[in-house]
Amino acid sequence: QKEVEQNSGPLSVPEGAIAxxxxxxxxxGSQSFFWYRQYSGKSPELIMSIYSNGDKEDGRFTAQLxxxxxxxxxxxxxxxxxxxxxxxxxxxxxxxxFKTIFGAGTRLFVKA
Amino acid sequence: DAMVIxxxxxxxxxxxxxxxxxxxxTLNHNVMYWYQQKSSQAPKLLFHYYDKDxxxxxxxxxxxxxxxxxxxxxxxxxxxxxxxxxxxxLCATSGGxxxxxxxxxRLTVV
Numbered sequence: 001q002k003e004v005e006q007n008s009g010p011l012s013v014p015e016g017a018i019a020x021x022x023x024x025x026x027x028x029g030s031q032s033f034f035w036y037r038q039y040s041g042k043s044p045e046l047i048m049s050i051y052s053n054g055d056k057e058d059g060r061f062t063a064q065l066x067x068x069x070x071x072x073x074x075x076x077x078x079x080x081x082x083x084x085x086x087x088x089x090x091x092x093x094x095x096x097x098f099k100t101i102f103g104a105g106t107r108l109f110v111k112a
Numbered sequence: 113d114a115m116v117i118x119x120x121x122x123x124x125x126x127x128x129x130x131x132x133x134x135x136x137x138t139l140n141h142n143v144m145y146w147y148q149q150k151s152s153q154a155p156k157l158l159f160h161y162y163d164k165d166x167x168x169x170x171x172x173x174x175x176x177x178x179x180x181x182x183x184x185x186x187x188x189x190x191x192x193x194x195x196x197x198x199x200x201x202l203c204a205t206s207g208g209x210x211x212x213x214x215x216x217x218r219l220t221v222v
Contacts, residue, residue, distance in 0.1 A: 004154075031189065036209050041201055043213040044155065090211070098143045100160060100204075102212050104154040 003027060004091050004103035012109045019076040021106050024088030026070070032092035033065055035074045037085045038105065044088055048074065079110045115139070118203050118214035125193050125221055133188040134218045135203030140165040145187045146178060149216075150199045161186065180196045 005024050013019045021035075032051055034039045038046035042092040048063040050056045050072065072091075076083055085104040095097055116137045125131040135144065141165050158172045161180045175197070177189040186207035190197055198221045204211040 006154075032209060043216045044198075044211075045213070046210045049210050092206075092209075098206055098208055099157065099160060099167065100206065101143065101157060102147075102154045104152075 003101045004016060006089050006103035006106050008089075008104055010107040010109050013079050015079060015081060015110055015112050017079050017110075018107055019079045019080040019083065019110070020022075020087075021076075021087050021108070022073040023072045023074075023103055024070055025072070025091045025092065026090075027093050028067075028070065030067075030091045032068075032094050033063070033072045034092070034100075035061075035063060036088040036090060036102075037083075038088055039085045044102075047087075062099055075106075077098060079108075081110045081112045084108055084110050114161050114205060116205055116212050116214035118201075118217050120187060120217060121215060122218045123220070125190075125219065127194065127221055128192045131193055131219070132199050132204075133190075133201050133219070135186045135214055137171065137186075137205045138184070139180075139184060139207065139210075141205035141207045141212070142183075143208070144180060145202075145204040145211060146186070146188050146205070147202040148197075148199045149202055153183075155202055158188070182214050193219070194222050197221055 035048045038044045050063040064073045088105045089103040145160040146158045149155040177185045203214045
């Protein structure tokens with residue numbers, strides 16, 4: 001079983017719609033959870049971090065965490081063509097010195 | 113601005129010729145990471161440092177080595193690059209939370 005799993009997509013949504021991205025993780029000791037956006041040929045950039053169960057909202061982005069189900073999600077409201085990218089879920093187990101493991105990413109296409 | 117800087121941005125090396133990639137940070141973060149990312153794949157953690165404590169991933173080939181002479185700098189040495197080592201190499205730092213990435217070094221092996 002992979003440590004962090006994501007649906008590779010591609011996920012295609014029309015402009016203005018809600019995009020929903022999902023992630024599951026295997027290590028119950030995981031403490032910190034992140035969503036990164038990566039444009040083609042560029043390095044990942046942090047969008048959201050979440051550390052406790054529930055929802056966290058930041059502008060058009062909402063991260064949701066359910067530790068019992070080992071599940072993290074990212075909702076993007078009012079999706080824009082500029083949101084088209086690969087979204088990487090990352091998990092930090094705080095073991096062995098803050099090891100951060102990434103999922104393979106979900107490719108999102110927002111159609112104008 | 114505080115940042116993570118990788119040099120060079122693009123590196124071409126010959127098959128079997130040792131190559132070193134460098135990373136520097138002005139964030140004063142304890143943790144530094146090296147990731148390898150191939151096309152359409154997840155960034156794969158090669159190693160990370162917590163201060164001077166080195167943590168090697170079990171599946172990182174012996175061909176890859178790393179040095180962290182001080183808080184600010186970290187190096188990735190590939191002793192004998194093979195064609196399969198062509199990838200984007202990402203350096204990142206963390207103060208205990210999220211990771212901040214450099215721009216990456218695109219390595220080509222010819």
